[in-house]
Structure formats: C-alpha cells, structure tokens
Amino acid sequence: MGMTLALSRLCRSYGQFDFGPVDLTVDDEVLAVLGPSGSGKTTLLSLIAGITTPDSGSIRLDGRELAGVPLEDRRVGMVFQEGALFPHMTARENIEYAATASDRVDGLATLLELDGLLDRTPPTLSGGERQRVALARTLATDPDVLLLDEPLSSLDAPIRKRLRDELHSLFESLEIPVLYVTHDQRTATALGDRIAIVRDGGLEQVGAPSTVLTRPTSRFVARFTGTENLFDATVTNRTPDGATIQFGDVQLRTTASDVAPSAVTACIHPSRVDVEAPRVTDGDRTANTVSGTVTRWLNEGSEYRVTIELADGSLALTANVRPPTFERLGLENGSDVRVLIPEASIHLIPDAERGSRTH
Amino acid sequence: MATRSDSNRTETVTFGFDWVSVALVLGGVLLLYYVVPMVSLFLSVPAGDILARMSNPTVVDSATTSLLSASISTVVATLFGLPLAYWLARTDGPVTKAVLAAVVLPLVLPPTVGGIVLLTVFGPGSPLGDAAIAAGFPLTRSLAGVVLAQIFVASPFVVVTAKAAFESVDQTLEYASRSLGKSRLTTARRVTLPLAGPGILAGVTLAFARAIGEFGATMMLAYYPRTMPVQIWVAFIELGLDNAYPVAILLVLIAAAALLILNTVASNPWE
Numbered sequence: 217m218g219m220t221l222a223l224s225r226l227c228r229s230y231g232q233f234d235f236g237p238v239d240l241t242v243d244d245e246v247l248a249v250l251g252p253s254g255s256g257k258t259t260l261l262s263l264i265a266g267i268t269t270p271d272s273g274s275i276r277l278d279g280r281e282l283a284g285v286p287l288e289d290r291r292v293g294m295v296f297q298e299g300a301l302f303p304h305m306t307a308r309e310n311i312e313y314a315a316t317a318s319d320r321v322d323g324l325a326t327l328l329e330l331d332g333l334l335d336r337t338p339p340t341l342s343g344g345e346r347q348r349v350a351l352a353r354t355l356a357t358d359p360d361v362l363l364l365d366e367p368l369s370s371l372d373a374p375i376r377k378r379l380r381d382e383l384h385s386l387f388e389s390l391e392i393p394v395l396y397v398t399h400d401q402r403t404a405t406a407l408g409d410r411i412a413i414v415r416d417g418g419l420e421q422v423g424a425p426s427t428v429l430t431r432p433t434s435r436f437v438a439r440f441t442g443t444e445n446l447f448d449a450t451v452t453n454r455t456p457d458g459a460t461i462q463f464g465d466v467q468l469r470t471t472a473s474d475v476a477p478s479a480v481t482a483c484i485h486p487s488r489v490d491v492e493a494p495r496v497t498d499g500d501r502t503a504n505t506v507s508g509t510v511t512r513w514l515n516e517g518s519e520y521r522v523t524i525e526l527a528d529g530s531l532a533l534t535a536n537v538r539p540p541t542f543e544r545l546g547l548e549n550g551s552d553v554r555v556l557i558p559e560a561s562i563h564l565i566p567d568a569e570r571g572s573r574t575h
Numbered sequence: 576m577a578t579r580s581d582s583n584r585t586e587t588v589t590f591g592f593d594w595v596s597v598a599l600v601l602g603g604v605l606l607l608y609y610v611v612p613m614v615s616l617f618l619s620v621p622a623g624d625i626l627a628r629m630s631n632p633t634v635v636d637s638a639t640t641s642l643l644s645a646s647i648s649t650v651v652a653t654l655f656g657l658p659l660a661y662w663l664a665r666t667d668g669p670v671t672k673a674v675l676a677a678v679v680l681p682l683v684l685p686p687t688v689g690g691i692v693l694l695t696v697f698g699p700g701s702p703l704g705d706a707a708i709a710a711g712f713p714l715t716r717s718l719a720g721v722v723l724a725q726i727f728v729a730s731p732f733v734v735v736t737a738k739a740a741f742e743s744v745d746q747t748l749e750y751a752s753r754s755l756g757k758s759r760l761t762t763a764r765r766v767t768l769p770l771a772g773p774g775i776l777a778g779v780t781l782a783f784a785r786a787i788g789e790f791g792a793t794m795m796l797a798y799y800p801r802t803m804p805v806q807i808w809v810a811f812i813e814l815g816l817d818n819a820y821p822v823a824i825l826l827v828l829i830a831a832a833a834l835l836i837l838n839t840v841a842s843n844p845w846e
Binding site: 266267287288290291296304353356 | 747
C-alpha cells in the first residue's frame with residue numbers, strides 16, 4: 217500500500233483553547249498520540265477525520281488534500297472512544313452497514329474473534345466486545361488511515377493488556393497510517409512504532425518510544441513518560457565523550473555531551489539505575505556510585521519503587537528495584553544502599569525552560 | 576448531637592404525616608376533576624342514542640372534514656417541521672434561541688389571535704388572499720383555510736417534540752456513520768431517524784391531536800366547512816347541549832387513541 221498522511225501548519229482555535237500549528241508526517245506505522253486529557257489529542261483526530269474543520273493548514277493523504285473534503289469522502293476510519301455502535305443494529309448489522317463487500321464481515325469476525333457476538337445488540341456487549349465490533353466495523357470500510365480514540369481506556373487491565381497485544385500485530389498487517397490516541401504511557405510504548413507527545417494543543421516531541429522514554433526533550437515529556445528523577449544540575453566539565461555534572465554535593469559522569477548550556481536538567485529514569493548493598497564492590501565499575509538511605513518503598517507488583525535519600529539528605533532519587541534484588545538486599549526503611557547510575561542513564565535537557573511551563 | 580437529630584426526626588415525622596395527607600387530598604381532588612367529567616359525559620346520553628345521532632349527516636360531514644384536514648396538516652407540519660427540528664437540535668446560540676422562540680409562539684398565543692394574524696396574510700383583502708380567490712382556491716372558508724389554521728397551532732408540537740428526539744441521538748453516531756463513508760442522507764435515514772423515531776411519532780401524534788381539536792383559529796379562518804369542534808359549537812348554540820354530545824364523545828375517543836399511541840409505540844415526551 218504505502219500511504220502517507222502529512223499534516224502541515226494545521227491550526228484550530230476554540231475560544232480558550234488553541235490547537236496547533238501542528239506539522240506531522242505518518243507513514244505505514246502506528247503513531248501513538250500520548251498526552252494528558254485536554255491537551256488536544258481528540259482534536260487532532262477530529263481534524264484528520266473531518267469532524268472538525270481546521271482554521272488553516274493542510275491535511276494530505278498521499279498528496280490528496282483532505283481539508284474541506286466531507287468526512288464521508290475521506291476514507292479515514294475512526295474508532296470512537298466508547299465504540300459509537302449503532303444501538304438499534306446487531307453487531308453483524310453494524311459491520312454490514314459499513315462493509316464495502318458483504319463477504320468481509322465473516323473474515324473480520326474471525327480476525328477479531330466476534331463469532332459468538334454477531335447477533336447481539338450493543339447494549340448486551342461488554343466494553344471490550346464493543347470495541348472489537350467497532351474496530352471490525354471501521355476496518356470493513358477498508359480505510360486508508362485508521363484513527364483510534366482511546367479505545368482501551370474504559371477496559372479492565374487484563375482485557376486491556378490482551379487486546380493491546382492483539383492490536384499490535386493487527387495494525388502491522390494493515391500497512392496504513394494508524395494514529396492511536398491514549399493517555400496511558402504503557403499502551404503508547406507497547407503499540408507505537410513512534411510516539412507523539414501532545415501538550416497544550418501542540419506536539420512536544422515525536423520519536424521512537426525508546427528515544428522519547430530515554431531522551432525526553434523537555435521536563436514535561438520526562439515526567440509524563442515516567443522519569444521522576446529530574447535534578448537542576450550544572451555542567452562542571454565537558455569532554456568529547458561526555459560531561460561531568462553536579463547537583464547538591466553529588467557529582468556524576470554522563471555520556472551526554474550534546475548540551476551546550478551549563479544549566480541543565482539531569483533526567484534519570486527510575487528503571488535505569490541499580491541498587492546494591494553499601495560495601496559490595498561488584499556491579500558495573502564504570503557506573504557512577506552514590507550512597508544513600510532508603511526512606512520509602514512501595515510494592516507495585518512487578519517491581520518495587522524505592523525512594524532513596526542521597527548522601528547529604530537534600531536530594532531524593534526514585535529507583536525501580538526488581539523483587540529478587542529487593543529481597544536479596546533485605547531493603548527496608550533506613551537501609552543504607554549504594555546506587556549505581558550508569559553514565560548512559562543520565563540524560564541532560566538544556567535548561568531554558570527550568571521553572572517555566574511547569575506541569 | 577444524637578439527641579438533637581432524634582428530636583428533629585420526631586418533628587419531621589409529625590409534620591410529614593400531615594403534609595403528606597394534605598398533598599394526597601390536593602392531588603386526588605385534581606385527579607377527580609379530570610376523570611369525573613369524562614365519565615359524566617359518557618353517562619349523559621344512552622349508548623344507542625349516541626350511535627343513532629352519529630350517523631347524522633352533519634356529524635359525519637364534520638368528522639370527515641376534521642379527519643381529512645388534520646391528516647393533511649399533520650403531514651405538512653411533519654414534512655416542514657423535521658428539518659427545522661433537526662437544525663434546532665444540532666445548533667446552539669442566540670439565533671437558535673430566537674428561532675425556537677418563534678416556533679413556540681403559536682403555542683402560547685391565544686388561538687383566536689392566531690386566526691386574526693393568519694387573516695391578515697390569507698384573508699380577503701390581503702394580496703395573497705385575493706390572488707388565491709381569483710385563482711379559484713380561496714384560503715378562507717375552505718378546507719385550505721382549516722388546514723392553514725391547524726398547521727399554525729399544531730406544527731410547533733412536531734418541531735418541539737422532534738427536536739428533543741433528535742437531541743437524544745448522540746451526534747457521535749452520525750459522525751461514526753459518515754466516517755464509514757455514508758452520506759448525510761443515508762445517515763439520516765438509517766441512523767438518526769430510526770433512533771429518533773419514537774420521539775418523532777410522539778410529536779406527530781400530539782400535532783394530530785391538537786389539529787383535530789383546533790377551534791379558535793379555525794373559527795376565524797374557516798367557519799365552513801365545519802370541523803368537529805365548530806360543529807360542537809354550532810350544535811350547542813342552535814340546538815342545545817344534548818346535541819353537542821355525539822361529536823364531543825367522538826373527539827374524546829380520538830384523544831384517547833392519541834394517548835394510547837403515546838404510551839405504546841411512541842415515546843411519551845412527558846414521561
């Protein structure tokens with residue numbers, strides 16, 4: 217197929233809220249659109265779908281201008297938040313209503329495991345079933361672009377996880393641009409080939425999940441993607457392969473060297489540090505070593521979130537610790553530990569925005 | 576604290592008992608006021624007598640005129656009213672409010688005043704009225720006049736009730752339908768109208784009931800051909816109350832049928 221969706225200088229204003237200008241290109245890939253509620257995620261989809269008309273800018277699908285084209289002529293499929301199934305039709309009738317060819321219904325029903333549900337009406341379906349019918353209905357139109365507006369947000373965690381896994385392979389097989397709106401970082405990283413972070417009606421950062429997670433370009437992105445450890449730091453020494461930074465009386469080496477100003481925010485993701493016993497010397501010898509004291513911990517199931525007060529007591533660092541490590545070290549409040557921070561785990565954000573645009 | 580709430584409860588119970596009784600009596604009296612006259616009407620004339628008088632040509636003529644005119648008015652009101660109702664349901668702002676006020680105006684206007692207003696446009700002496708008379712299709716003292724009067728007073732019921740019915744249809748469903756490649760017309764026909772159907776039917780039923788009972792504006796615009804309400808008036812004035820009963824009973828039966836429709840296939844807007 218090879219469809220490309222290109223948005224350029226797309227703007228829409230609603231009294232208090234200004235969306236855009238947004239520039240964005242989406243190829244045959246899944247773009248997870250991640251942002252807090254009210255940031256403009258749904259507006260972005262509405263503009264592409266044609267539910268909302270832009271004040272200015274263009275929406276091109278393989279070179280064809282969509283702005284101004286009625287939504288029924290866009291060939292843009294949209295899966296709405298609660299499914300938006302027609303309540304007076306059965307699941308089968310919903311899909312048949314949309315189907316470009318009647319033989320598509322059974323294939324889609326098999327693909328999305330709807331076989332036992334086809335003769336039921338939307339009110340008798342569970343949230344997950346409704347979403348699957350809604351997806352089948354949209355796919356039945358054979359769209360050139362697929363938009364999904366938080367389709368999993370209303371589902372229970374186990375179903376959400378299962379559907380997420382199924383959707384990933386389904387989206388890959390479609391070979392069309394897929395925009396998947398969510399406010400859940402885990403869904404975004406699991407489903408997205410790339411992630412777009414939306415904030416205040418604009419795109420804050422677009423990139424591969426690993427890049428957005430480990431190399432956020434702003435404190436907002438860092439916080440929103442789960443990097444809680446943000447320190448106001450100063451670059452004290454710079455070498456071709458890295459830099460030395462200081463915050464409080466902590467000095468750390470980092471491989472990050474691409475930041476010009478000396479005032480920076482040091483970002484350290486909680487899952488990218490190791491916690492060890494105070495006097496043991498094994499582990500990564502090139503890593504920065506800081507000693508501290510456990511002040512709080514929380515069992516989050518697959519890992520422990522441990523808050524460690526660093527040496528002089530003025531700084532606190534959060535570390536995700538795997539249960540075996542947590543149990544081996546016998547951690548509890550007051551335990552003295554050594555925190556290993558690999559040089560590559562420290563990401564620097566130039567601090568033009570320190571203090572400003574705090575969210 | 577506990578003592579205070581206890582004493583409060585006692586007071587509530589004492590006063591509550593009295594007020595509940597008063598409320599029951601007030602409501603009960605009003606209910607009787609509705610039901611007793613209806614029963615009384617049916618007891619006023621022997622059943623056989625009513626049937627005999629109903630075959631009277633004047634009664635049959637007025638019933639024919641009423642049913643025919645009310646049917647035409649209802650169809651026209653629905654045809655013209657649904658698009659306006661949909662627009663009112665899907666827009667919001669000062670213009671919408673003003674338009675809605677204009678729609679509701681005939682509902683609050685005394686029907687005779689409505690008749691006068693219509694006469695200034697359609698009556699003899701008005702350009703439109705004279706042109707229609709010249710064309711051999713007079714808009715007063717004709718079935719057309721009856722229909723015009725009925726549409727004026729009855730069509731707001733279609734618009735207002737259908738507006739509420741359209742509002743109950745989530746607009747997301749219409750967007751969903753169109754995003755599936757269906758035109759506005761297909762969307763209206765297969766999604767919006769079926770979902771708003773019971774509410775629209777309620778509006779149509781109310782409009783028909785109002786049209787068939789229309790008296791004030793009809794008197795002003797078209798005394799002839801006589802509709803049932805006009806026939807009741809004429810029979811009462813010329814021949815006495817007894818002679819007005821048969822048509823009145825017919826109208827009560829039609830009203831009952833309308834209620835039946837409202838409470839079964841249609842969605843009763845007042846429930």
